[in-house]
Amino acid sequence: MAVSELLQKEMIAIAISEPGGPEVLKPVTMKVPEPATGEVLIRVAAAGVNRPDVIQRKGHYPAPPGASPLPGLEVSGTVVALGEGVGPEWIGRRICALTNGGGYAEYCVAPVGQCLDVPDSLSMVEAAALPETLFTVWGNLFNRGFAREGEKVLVHGGTSGIGTMAIMLGKLFGLTVIVTCGSDQKCTAARQVGADHAINYKSQDFVEEIKKITDGQGVDIVLDMVAGDYVARNLQCLKEDGRHVTIAVQGGAQATLNMAQIMMKRLILTGSTLRPQSTERKALLGDELHRYVWPDIEAGKLKPVMDECFALADAAKAHAHMEAGDHIGKIVLTVE
Numbered sequence: 001m002a003v004s005e006l007l008q009k010e011m012i013a014i015a016i017s018e019p020g021g022p023e024v025l026k027p028v029t030m031k032v033p034e035p036a037t038g039e040v041l042i043r044v045a046a047a048g049v050n051r052p053d054v055i056q057r058k059g060h061y062p063a064p065p066g067a068s069p070l071p072g073l074e075v076s077g078t079v080v081a082l083g084e085g086v087g088p089e090w091i092g093r094r095i096c097a098l099t100n101g102g103g104y105a106e107y108c109v110a111p112v113g114q115c116l117d118v119p120d121s122l123s124m125v126e127a128a129a130l131p132e133t134l135f136t137v138w139g140n141l142f143n144r145g146f147a148r149e150g151e152k153v154l155v156h157g158g159t160s161g162i163g164t165m166a167i168m169l170g171k172l173f174g175l176t177v178i179v180t181c182g183s184d185q186k187c188t189a190a191r192q193v194g195a196d197h198a199i200n201y202k203s204q205d206f207v208e209e210i211k212k213i214t215d216g217q218g219v220d221i222v223l224d225m226v227a228g229d230y231v232a233r234n235l236q237c238l239k240e241d242g243r244h245v246t247i248a249v250q251g252g253a254q255a256t257l258n259m260a261q262i263m264m265k266r267l268i269l270t271g272s273t274l275r276p277q278s279t280e281r282k283a284l285l286g287d288e289l290h291r292y293v294w295p296d297i298e299a300g301k302l303k304p305v306m307d308e309c310f311a312l313a314d315a316a317k318a319h320a321h322m323e324a325g326d327h328i329g330k331i332v333l334t335v336e
Helices: 051-057 124-128 131-144 161-172 184-193 206-213 230-237 259-265 279-292 294-298 312-324
Strands: 010-016 025-031 039-049 074-082 094-098 107-111 115-117 152-155 176-181 197-200 219-224 238-246 268-271 306-311 330-334
Touching: 010 312, 025 312, 039 094, 039 124, 039 131, 039 312, 051 312, 074 107, 074 124, 074 131, 094 107, 094 124, 094 131, 107 279, 115 279, 124 306, 124 330, 131 161, 131 219, 131 238, 131 268, 131 279, 152 161, 161 176, 161 184, 161 330, 176 184, 176 206, 184 197, 197 206, 206 230, 219 230, 230 238, 230 259, 238 259, 279 294, 306 312, 312 330
Parallel strands: 152 176, 152 219, 176 197, 219 238, 238 268, 306 330
Antiparallel strands: 010 025, 039 074, 039 107, 039 330, 074 094, 094 115
């Protein structure tokens, strides 16, 4: 292991003491992890808070084999040690990284293929808010949903971290982006981020609104984080040859579908979760982001929408804030 500084042996991290509410997130002292082959050790500056962290805390999203049991799927920081096979040019670099877990800590390891340099256009706090949403939106809206310039996409959860990133990335690549939100205030915020249309799902029927907005034609893609009884309604919003991409099941994992409708409209239903995917697959996504998205980030054309920052020790407060559902954009824990 190559080391750039005299590392401390122990670190403060936030662990899940038992499945439950935000209060089960507890500070602990533990050994600094060592990077395995193909990994880097990061001195963490900030860590993003994401919905999968909440689901893991509740006991419904266990860490995959070999991954850290600590929550935290994205960080920013400085590379301070290298595993076998990682070039010496990585030492000292300011990066943001998609981790396999362990981000809620002073130090964290990540595969080098999941690391991206932090440009001058971003603060370290902003950089920590990028990887999870960027990998998710790119991998699903563009890779699985085959989004192309000129197409229309419906995104549920328009003011979430995923939703705001889908708006911004969609606009960068020439999509018409329609979102749903839970209040008029959030609809206004979504339009300010760049959404072409925002539908208040509590006061409007989004199926009918999509018909009005698209002159009855429907959208090309639905990016759905609700599932449950939303799926059948989503399919009504899709035009022929449309794609339905599921990235979460907040409304329930079961759905009743009209298969005749799917066949007649030649619809594609797909989806993915990010964390269990192979290191090789995530590295491919990272390479695509570096080539196709990072130039716009370096130019200052794409920045995450930020909600609120909390100290690492206040991770429980950050989770409570996320679960209250009032946030717009990303919630981040600051470590340095």
